[in-house]
Amino acid sequence: MIELDEIDRKLLAALARDATQNASALGRRFGLSQPAAWRRIRRLQDGGAIKGRRLRLNTEALGFGVTVFLGVKLARKGRVSLEDFERAVSAIPEVQTVEHILGLYDYRLRVVARDLADFERVLRRRIMTLPGAGEVEANVLLSEERRPGPLG
Structure with missing residues (x-):
């Protein structure tokens, strides 16, 4: 299990809501530089806390009601x-x-x-x-x- 601090939890919650956010925007939001945010995200990926990022399709808009x-x-x-x-x-x-x-x-x-x-x-x-x-x-x-x- 990977150790998480408060910023890690905030990063994960933000990415869970919108995985398209980049490290620069996340860093500004949580008081980190872009490289520091990127390193944290990379550590979360390497540690297995982030399994991947997926695109969620709107099935109804695509005709599947x-x-x-x-x-x-x-x-x-x-x-x-x-x-x-x-x-x-x-x-x-x-x-x-x-x-x-x-x-x-x-x-x-x-x-x-x-x-x-x-x-x-x-x-x-x-x-x-x-x-x-x-x-x-x-x-x-x-x-x-x-x-x-x-x-x-």
């Missing part, structure tokens, strides 16, 4: 490897995330679709035909609020 969380229980755990299921489900473009979880279901998927009819098509033709796919529970996302995380 429905987001569904699917709980998937594998039908026969011993006959299909988890890796085979993960590889197959990850190849479906509408599946945004694949999470192997502990609980009632084996996997939680985040799926986007143009509308409910499109989601039904993806579910029937792509997800339910995957190797080992068994029980499925769907939860339609009504609204989403971005949380800054444990440091913000």
Whole structure:
């Protein structure tokens, strides 16, 4: 685990809100020079506190108005490897995330679709035909609020 001071926590919270901020702007904001801010960010990356920076697309603006969380229980755990299921489900473009979880279901998927009819098509033709796919529970996302995380 990496040691964090107050400025490190502020840098992480600021980057979690907007990862496009550069070291110069962050340094000015937190009373650091650009090189000092850059060194801190680099140390946080090298230490594993920052895994990467991602672009968040507005799926609704791109024509995908429905987001569904699917709980998937594998039908026969011993006959299909988890890796085979993960590889197959990850190849479906509408599946945004694949999470192997502990609980009632084996996997939680985040799926986007143009509308409910499109989601039904993806579910029937792509997800339910995957190797080992068994029980499925769907939860339609009504609204989403971005949380800054444990440091913000």
